[in-house]
Amino acid sequence: MPRLGRRGQGAVLSRRRGIPHLPRSRNARLRVGSARAAEHLGARHPNARRPPHWRHMTSDAPNSEAAADADPESGVHLRLFPVHTVLFPGMPLPLHIFEDRYKLMIGECVRDELPFGVVLIRQGSEVGGPARVHPIGTVARIEQVEKLDDGRMNILALGEHRFRIAEIVQEEPYMSARVSFLPQLVSDLDEDELLDLSGAVGRAFVAYDRLTALVDRDWEVQADLPHDAADIAYLVASVMPLSPREKQALLAQDSVDTLLRTERNALTQRSFHHRAVLAARRRVEEREEEHGDMPAPSHLN
Known part of the structure; x- marks a missing residue:
């Protein structure tokens, strides 16, 4: 191998x-x-x-x-x-x-x-x-x-x-x-399998990255992704909004396979959350367009 x-x-x-x-x-x-x-x-x-x-x-x-x-x-x-x-x-x-x-x-x-x-x-x-x-x-x-x-x-x-x-x-x-x-990250996958996994994480990260930019206007979209599996894994680990304890667990991981799979799951969950936020925003905007701004409540003396 x-x-x-x-x-x-x-x-x-x-x-x-x-x-x-x-x-x-x-x-x-x-x-x-x-x-x-x-x-x-x-x-x-x-x-x-x-x-x-x-x-x-x-x-x-x-x-x-x-x-x-x-x-x-x-x-x-x-x-x-x-x-x-x-x-x-x-x-x-x-x-x-x-x-x-x-x-x-x-x-x-x-x-x-x-x-x-x-x-x-x-x-x-x-x-x-x-x-x-x-x-x-x-x-x-x-x-x-x-x-x-x-x-x-x-x-x-x-x-x-x-x-x-x-x-x-x-x-x-x-x-x-x-x-x-510590040793460099190792993989139990063959080269094609590892490329498929790192590619899937890369695509999941791009989707998450773009959705985050829509949710948070201060977010800067990544212009380019590395190709190497370890580079992708460490970039995602560094950028994702995880707690220091969670990031420490990723740093301690020796298997790039486990690291990438963990990140793929986390990216999928956070992208789902971003889509829900964006959908809620769209519903609010559609109501405002349909009914106009709600009048301010009046106060009786």
């Missing part, structure tokens, strides 16, 4: 309402993965697959060629950024860095060209003391930096590989951990 503006801890998550635009990519146990990038907020587009440069992060880290297939028992030291959002591989994360400890941490990452890990807070405050976090997160590579007064920064990071925390090694002044890389 073939292998395949919300306040965060020390930062403001400034993602615009809408959908990040991704470039086209392609392919499918298929080890699923390809070139993922973001034009969102002006991010530049790498045109080829770009594994993370682990050699910058620690001297005993696996090199970039081995990063995707790193031994789960091996460990890499990674700075962690706990937030109340879930970052998926290939997706953009714009942040405004304002808290002192994260100005320090991100400043070190910018200076030394280091990635950092984004993890969802399980328990604790976003700003202040250490928080308990979920064990699975996503490596974020800084793509753009805008330095502001007092050491504050606006940054745009791009999600890369998933990881699992093996051990928290530091909590002050910021959290860091020894982590191991």
Whole structure:
């Protein structure tokens, strides 16, 4: 079988309402993965697959060629950024860095060209003391930096590989951990079956996307969809209005088949809801056209 503006801890998550635009990519146990990038907020587009440069992060880290297939028992030291959002591989994360400890941490990452890990807070405050976090997160590579007064920064990071925390090694002044890389998504389907499933999810997403734009006028319709099954799965997971806990469950999923099927069902349900909302609006508009605006109620003295 073939292998395949919300306040965060020390930062403001400034993602615009809408959908990040991704470039086209392609392919499918298929080890699923390809070139993922973001034009969102002006991010530049790498045109080829770009594994993370682990050699910058620690001297005993696996090199970039081995990063995707790193031994789960091996460990890499990674700075962690706990937030109340879930970052998926290939997706953009714009942040405004304002808290002192994260100005320090991100400043070190910018200076030394280091990635950092984004993890969802399980328990604790976003700003202040250490928080308990979920064990699975996503490596974020800084793509753009805008330095502001007092050491504050606006940054745009791009999600890369998933990881699992093996051990928290530091909590002050910021959290860091020894982590191991999770495998790329795998499929138990043959290539044609996987293409059919990812195509069905892509079509369901396009329908949902257009219906959402009719329901919510601030919604930005996705201009183009990726071709790769994992890219489609992570785009849909990132964009859909799910709770952080639900998105964390999707991030932890190793099977692209399960991920796509879960998303297909969710898209179908939400599209049905949107159609019901639009039908109700049409009935109201038809009544208003037929009977005119209802007169305001009179008040007797």
